[in-house]
Amino acid sequence: MDALATVVFIFSYVFSLLRISTAVDTINVNQHIRDGETITSAGGTFQLGFFSPGDSKNRYLGIWYKKVAPQTVVWVANRESPLTDSSGVLKVTQQGTLVVVSGTNGILWNSNSSRSAQDPNAQLLESGNLVMRNGNDSDPENFLWQSFDYPCDTLLPGMKFGWNRVTGLDRYLSSWKSADDPSKGNFTYGIDLSGFPQPFLRNGLTVKFRAGPWNGVRFGGIPQLTNNSLFTFDYVSNEKEIYFIYYLVNSSVFVRRVLTPDGYSRRFTWTDKKNEWTLYSTAQRDDCDNYAICGVYGICKIDESPKCECMKGFRPKFQSNWDMADWSKGCVRSTPLDCQKGDGFVKYSGVKLPDTRNSWFDESMNLKECASLCLRNCSCTAYANSDIRGGGSGCLLWFDDLIDIRDFTQNGQEFYARMAASESEASSCINSSSKKKKKQVIVISISITGIVFLSLILILYVLKKRKKQLKKKGE
Numbered sequence: 001m002d003a004l005a006t007v008v009f010i011f012s013y014v015f016s017l018l019r020i021s022t023a024v025d026t027i028n029v030n031q032h033i034r035d036g037e038t039i040t041s042a043g044g045t046f047q048l049g050f051f052s053p054g055d056s057k058n059r060y061l062g063i064w065y066k067k068v069a070p071q072t073v074v075w076v077a078n079r080e081s082p083l084t085d086s087s088g089v090l091k092v093t094q095q096g097t098l099v100v101v102s103g104t105n106g107i108l109w110n111s112n113s114s115r116s117a118q119d120p121n122a123q124l125l126e127s128g129n130l131v132m133r134n135g136n137d138s139d140p141e142n143f144l145w146q147s148f149d150y151p152c153d154t155l156l157p158g159m160k161f162g163w164n165r166v167t168g169l170d171r172y173l174s175s176w177k178s179a180d181d182p183s184k185g186n187f188t189y190g191i192d193l194s195g196f197p198q199p200f201l202r203n204g205l206t207v208k209f210r211a212g213p214w215n216g217v218r219f220g221g222i223p224q225l226t227n228n229s230l231f232t233f234d235y236v237s238n239e240k241e242i243y244f245i246y247y248l249v250n251s252s253v254f255v256r257r258v259l260t261p262d263g264y265s266r267r268f269t270w271t272d273k274k275n276e277w278t279l280y281s282t283a284q285r286d287d288c289d290n291y292a293i294c295g296v297y298g299i300c301k302i303d304e305s306p307k308c309e310c311m312k313g314f315r316p317k318f319q320s321n322w323d324m325a326d327w328s329k330g331c332v333r334s335t336p337l338d339c340q341k342g343d344g345f346v347k348y349s350g351v352k353l354p355d356t357r358n359s360w361f362d363e364s365m366n367l368k369e370c371a372s373l374c375l376r377n378c379s380c381t382a383y384a385n386s387d388i389r390g391g392g393s394g395c396l397l398w399f400d401d402l403i404d405i406r407d408f409t410q411n412g413q414e415f416y417a418r419m420a421a422s423e424s425e426a427s428s429c430i431n432s433s434s435k436k437k438k439k440q441v442i443v444i445s446i447s448i449t450g451i452v453f454l455s456l457i458l459i460l461y462v463l464k465k466r467k468k469q470l471k472k473k474g475e
C-alpha cells in the first residue's frame, strides 16, 4: 500500500514538473528571460520575449500573439531604448520592478513600480497583460504593476482606455514611428478631460480626429460603434475612473485596435482561414472626420459638393477662401445675437455634436431646464442632452464657437444652437408653431363638420316625427 502511494506521488510530482516546464507564464526573482527565451500565457495566446520589428536589427522586449504569423506585437517595453545586440535580459528585481538589462549598457528600461514588494513575480496573463505581484499577496488582482497601464499602439480586449482620476494615470495609445521602429511616433489617441470628456486623436499637439463625447451608448462621433458578434464594449465614468473598454464575445476570435504609424485608429480581426488580419473598422471614416474641416459654425456633409456648409443663419467668413474650398476659417452670424432682447434656438438633428472642450454638463437635468439655463446665460452658444438613452437626459451647454460638426446618415444626435430671435423665428420656431396651428385648424373644422352633421340628422328626425304626429292627428 505504502509503495503504491509513493509511486503515485512520484508520478504526479514528475507530471507536475513537466507541466510547469512546458507552459511557463511566470518568472520570479531568481529567473531571467534571455534573448531567445520566451514565456507563454496559460492558454497559449500570447508570448513574451525579445524580437526585432520589420527590417530592424534592434532588439526589443515585447508581447505578441503566439499563434499569429507574421509576428504581431501588441506591447513593447523598451520602445525608446532598443538593444543593438542579443545580450538583453529581463529580470524581476527584489523591489518588484521589471528591468531590461543589456550586457554592455546596464539597465535600459524599468517598470517603475514604487510599492514595496516581497518575493515578487511577474506573470503573462492570457489577456496579454504582463503583471507584477507580491509573492505574499492573496488577491490575484492586486498588481504592483501591469503592462495594460502603459499601452503602446494597441488596445487589447480588457484594457482600459482612459484615466485613473485618483492617481492621474492616463492610458492612451501612441503610434509606432514606423513598422520597423516601435518608438513613439507622431500620433496619440486618448481621452481629453476638458469640458465634457471626449477622445482625441492628435498629431503632435494638433487634433486630427475627435471621437465625440460618450452619449450613453457610444462615442457620438463613431456611429459605427455598436455591439456585434465579435466584441462588446462599455464606458465607465465616476469620481475614480473614466475609461472605455471592450471584450471579446468568443475569446478564440482575436480582435485588436491599433493606432497606425500614419495616424488611423483601426480595428482588426484575425481570420484563421485566410491566416491574416482583416480590417474590421476605422474610427475615421471619411474627410468629414478631419477635425474642424469646415471651421467654426460649418457643417460637413460628405455626400454634398462642396462638403462644407454654413449653419442656418451663418455665412462664410471669407467668401473667396470658401469658394476655393478652403473652409478652415468657418462661418459668421448673419444677424448678431442680442441677449438682452432675447434670443432663440435652432435645432439640428442627425449630427455629430460640436467639440465639447469648452462645455459644461449636468447629468441630472432635463432638456427643458437645459434650454432655460442656456437662454439665461448670454455666453451659452448651444445646448443638448448629454445622454441619448430613453428619449434623452442630462444637460450639455457650450460656451464657445461651435466647431467640428458633421452630418451622419444614422446614429446622429441633436443639439440646439443659439440664434438671434429673428433668425430662430425664421426657421424652426415658426415651423413648429405653424404646424401646431394647422393641426388646430384641422381639429376645429372636423368638429364643426361633425356638429353640423349631427344637427341635420336631429332636425330631420324631429321633422319626420312631427309629420307622423300630424298624420295621426289627421286620421
Ligand SMILES: *[C@@H]1O[C@H](CO)[C@@H](O)[C@H](O)[C@H]1NC(C)=O
Pocket (backbone or CB within 6 Å): 110, 111, 112
Ligand atoms: C519611470 O520614472 C521616470 C522618472 O519618474 C520617468 O522618466 C520614466 O519615463 C518612467 N518610466 C516608465 C517606464 O514609466
Ligand SMILES: *[C@@H]1O[C@H](CO)[C@@H](O)[C@H](O)[C@H]1NC(C)=O
Pocket (backbone or CB within 6 Å): 116, 117, 118, 134, 136, 137, 138
Ligand atoms: C506583502 O509584503 C509587502 C512588503 O513587505 C507588504 O507591504 C504587504 O503588506 C504584504 N502583504 C500581505 C498581504 O501580507
Ligand SMILES: *[C@@H]1O[C@H](CO)[C@@H](O)[C@H](O)[C@H]1NC(C)=O
Pocket (backbone or CB within 6 Å): 186, 261, 262
Ligand atoms: C511626424 O512629424 C515630423 C515632424 O513634425 C514630420 O517630419 C513627419 O513627416 C511626421 N510623420 C508623419 C507620419 O506624419
Ligand SMILES: *[C@@H]1O[C@H](CO)[C@@H](O)[C@H](O)[C@H]1NC(C)=O
Pocket (backbone or CB within 6 Å): 217, 227, 232, 233, 234
Ligand atoms: C453592449 O454589451 C455590453 C455587455 O454585454 C452591455 O453592458 C452594453 O449595455 C451593450 N451596449 C449596447 C448599446 O447595447
Ligand SMILES: *[C@@H]1O[C@H](CO)[C@@H](O)[C@H](O)[C@H]1NC(C)=O
Pocket (backbone or CB within 6 Å): 250, 251, 252, 253
Ligand atoms: C469560438 O470560435 C472558435 C473558432 O472560430 C469556434 O471553433 C468556437 O466554436 C467558437 N465558440 C463559440 C462559443 O462560439
Ligand SMILES: *[C@@H]1O[C@H](CO)[C@@H](O)[C@H](O)[C@H]1NC(C)=O
Pocket (backbone or CB within 6 Å): 360, 376, 377, 378, 379, 380, 399
Ligand atoms: C455663464 O456660464 C459661465 C460658464 O459656466 C459662467 O462662468 C458664468 O458665470 C455664467 N454667467 C451667468 C450670468 O450665469
Ligand SMILES: *[C@@H]1O[C@H](CO)[C@@H](O)[C@H](O)[C@H]1NC(C)=O
Pocket (backbone or CB within 6 Å): 426, 427, 428, 431
Ligand atoms: C420652415 O419652413 C420654411 C417654409 O415652409 C422652410 O423653408 C424651412 O426650411 C423650414 N425650416 C425648418 C427648420 O424646418
